[in-house]
Amino acid sequence: MAFPVDLRHCQALGLAGTGFLALGGETAGALPVRELWAPASVHAAVGLVGVYVGIVLLTAAWLLLGRLVGGPRPPTPRALLLVLALWAAPLLLAPPLFSRDVYSYLAQGAMADAHMDVYAHGPDRLGGPLADEVAPVWRHTAAPYGPAFLAVAAALSGLTHGEIPAGLLGMRLVALAGVALMASALPRLARHSGADPAAALWLGALNPLVLLHLVAGAHNDALMLGLLGLGLVAAHRPRPAAGAVLVTLAALVKVPAALGLPVVVALRIRSGDRPLPALLTTVAASAATTVAATAVAGTGYGWIGALGTPVSPHNWAPTGLLGRATGALLGRLGSGPAPLAVPAWQLLGLAAAAVAVLLAGRALRARPVYALGLSLLAVAVLGPALRPWYVLWGLFLVAAAAPAAPVRHRSAALAGVLALAVLPSGGPAEPGQLVLAVAGGALGVAVLWQALLAARAPVPGRPA
Incomplete structure (x- = not known):
């Protein structure tokens, strides 16, 4: 059975999905401790079902949008950016979803703002309400993030005076800024790589994993990827230092982005620079950026040793x-x-x-x-360590430079499966919660089917 698909239907379906996510998160999300509902409570159960209805609707909207992008009259990159803004809007004021990491960010920012050594001590040393919000497994763990991110987190702590609601909003705005940088870089990287800019935006920015984990979860991976993308764009231009500076800042948020520095050198050589000057310019700019960012953050160089921070035993x-x-x-x-x-x-x-x-x-x-x-x-x-949003490290750039549609299709399938992999509370799954998640997914499929049937039904006065 063929269903009509247009941009308006995709916008509405995705907006309904993120709306369900935001509403369900009010009782089933990674809430502050004083607001947590017992997992077996009716409120938490209804919220969990609602979140999975939202995931199904959002993923379906994204896949239908992919049909439009691959069709004869694809939407423009500007139209896709508007879809991204619309879908993300309900998540702006929603509670954290799928992870409690944002509370760790706030606690580490408060520690850095108070001139405590975040690379020697965990949030338990901070104490108080913020430390209580950090997942128990991480309360005694030193920060694994670089000085660029900790400088941002410390500045946010100073602005919000340690208030949790304001801090959560601030971290979400930081994550949204990172997603905006990603969306800005994707079409330009795609053009440089000979790929389709609209397809790059669809897979790299409108991806459910971006909305679920970078926006709703407020993960700092968004800032890392945004800076990395802009750095690679700058490396294609006659700005040898700018690309290295931006990629280094990305690595000083999370270290995997450092793999982008050899690519900066390679892109400079392709642009006509000689190999040795390209290498030396990149190394010098990266070293200067590292020294400056570490000095601004005031954290010292303990972040180098913190790269060996242990991962969760589970x-x-x-x-x-x-x-x-x-x-x-x-x-x-x-x-x-x-x-x-x-x-x-x-x-x-x-x-x-x-x-x-x-x-x-x-x-x-x-x-x-x-x-x-x-x-x-x-x-x-x-x-x-592996979490669903880590896959976005590579998926973001595969979206920008994939040489063929089958690669994007396989990447989309991976993203669709991983979108279902984590409970909205970010905690371990109990059998009862898994049953509710499956029920929510099934309900989402039923709602989706009815929505598609309604879209297919002829409108009185309009030719069928």
Whole structure:
């Protein structure tokens, strides 16, 4: 059965999806401790069902929009940017969703603002209401983020005086600014890479993972990716220092963006610079930016040692899963090296990621942005920690530079599956919550089917 698809229907369906997300999050989201509902309460159950209805509607709207983008009369990049703004609007004032990381950001910003060493102590040292909001597994963990992000978080803490509602809004605005930078960079990167700007925006910015985790979850990955994208755009122009500065700032938010620096060098060489000057200019600009950002943040260079911050023991990265399974097997056999299983698998994963980065760079020398996207995807999947939004590190640049439609289709399928992977509270799933999530997804499919039938029904006075 064929259904009519137009931009207006996609706008309305996606807006309904994010509206359900915002409303459901009021009782099922990652709320402040004093506002949390018991998972078994009626309010939390209704909210959880509502969130999954919203995810289904949003994902369907995105996929239908993808049909338009790949059709004979695709919407313009400007029209897609308006769709992004419309879909994101209900999430602006919604509570945090799918993660409690934003509370860690606020606590670390308050610590930096109070001149406490965030790389030596966890938020428990701060104490008070902010520390109470941090997930227990991270309260005693030092900050794993770079000085550029901590400078932003400290400035926000000073502006909001540690007030949680104002801080949450401020962090969401920072994340929205990062998404805006991503959306600004995507069409330009696509043109430089010979890709379709509209398709790049659809996959890289309107992606449900962006809205669910970067906007609703207010993750600092949005700022990292926005700065990385702008840095790569600048590297295509006769501004050798600007690209290196922006990519370095991205790495000083989260370190995986540092893989963009060799790409800056490669792009400068492609633009006509000689290899040695291109390399030296990039290294000098990156070093100067690092020194300046660290001085402004006032955090010192403890962030270098913090790169080894431990990950959650229940992280679902493939290397972690294999390590825990191997450790359990060795433990049953009475083997002494059982505790070494997880670190061993993580080292193997990092080695495999390094090989993947080298192979991608060598095989795709003519497409350095695409190679960087595949490299970041390998780092996310093979690294010691994996969360759904980490996949956006690579997906963002794959969207901008993918050489063929099948690559975008496979990426879209991955994003659609991962959109369903985390509960809105950000906590571990209980059996009852999984049943409610499935029920919400089924209800969302029923609502979607009725909406599509209504769209297909003939309007009186209009030819069928």
